[in-house]
Amino acid sequence: MLKRLTTENAMRYSRQVLLAGFDLEKQEILLNSKVLQIGAGGLGCAASQYLVSAGVGYMTLVDDDIVEESNLQRQVLHSEASLGANKCVSAQRALLAMNSTADINIFEKRLSDEELSQQIDAHHIVLDCSDNIETRNQLNRLCIQRQKPLVSGAAIRMEGQLCSFLPGTDNACYQCLSTMFTEQQLSCVEAGVMSPVVGVIGAMQALECIKILTHFGEPLSNKLMLFDAKSMDWQTFVIPKNPGCSVCSS
Template sequence: MDDDYIERYSRQLVLKEIGGPGQNLLSKARIAIIGAGGLGGPASMYLAAAGVGSMTIIDNDCVETSNLQRQIQFSTSTVGKEKSRSLSKRLIAINPSLDCKVINERINKENAKNILLDHDIIIDCVDNFETRFTINDLALDLKIPLVSGAISRFDGQVSTFLSTKDSPCYRCFVPEIPPDAETCSQLGVIGATAGIVGSIMALEAIKIITQAGSTLNGKIFIFKGLEMISKTIGLPKDLKCVACS
């Protein structure tokens, strides 16, 4: 560690739960960010700032004006440009030592394994159930920890799935696609909620990497912004789950 490195991460290095060993683990971590929007932006920016060594940004959308209200990694000048590439540039501006790979594709059953292989953690920031199911199934197959978040209106939730034999998976929580599933474009969302939930997702990833504290494995963190309350509830493994049992 040179002087610049120590200065950059000084506020983390003094934490007994992180220190030099934890910072070294962060520098070697390889994280896949699926979805470069409202959750993927804050999650990836905090991970880049924390010193994560390698990230892959996966998203096939372009920045739209309606994104700017909550996706603060973008600006008016990036409207019309690829989200994945624009976010990558933002992350490298935050931390020039970051190795950032861009994949301008939508994750699906055909390409997911090749894209997600060789990552240490998957961060699921997508907004549709079909893709979440694909990500969950691949995380189980590859035995890669998965951090999943979702937002709607003023509310959000986060859970961590360690993809181990005894842990629940996302489909223990949502076994089938809800018939009335709606997206943020239909329900609306307040931008600050994306920042709160995305930041918690980054914190979960940091704890997994450094083995600091306890994670949300087997639990769901629920945030309700209008009431300004939060709670954490247990998520037991479904012994009849179609994905993990």
């Protein structure tokens, strides 16, 4: 059932609708968009709150982890009252408090290939807010198979990265990128991370998601953005498609 933009909603989202090129039609697209987000940690907390606040009508959160005290430094949807709770449950509660009209489904476990494929098919776009290479590779492979856009973010220490992978035979995928660089195996537990860095990257993931869903602006397809928080520098690099890629090249 399609959601319609009411007069009340139009007022709520008026600052977006006032943007040149972003009209009521695009806001209604957001209201009917379905976003699958893997991870409800630092990146996921930042991304999901901006998406729900911006008017994305449907979100599914997937995370099998529980809220620990060390998470509270950067995972801003969780509170002291959430300690011990599943992160999806905690995030769902906080997101609905921001926007009660949103439909937010949760999976408090890791999904198999079959389960994840079903969810990818049921959504318009996937956000990779995970923190491990196994999940990143799984999402990339299944999004290529299901021809769904993927927005990937990562943050550690004082560094962040952002990239989008869109369906298309000429477009690169995450595997094309990961073969070019040594994959960062350290986690925040081992290397640490500055709290606002995950917020910056997660918010950028939300922005990319909105742009792709509404065809507003230019997405980061075939590009990698790197953020150095120490110097506050952003750098953008082209990701060339690997003709021998085991995932996206036939």
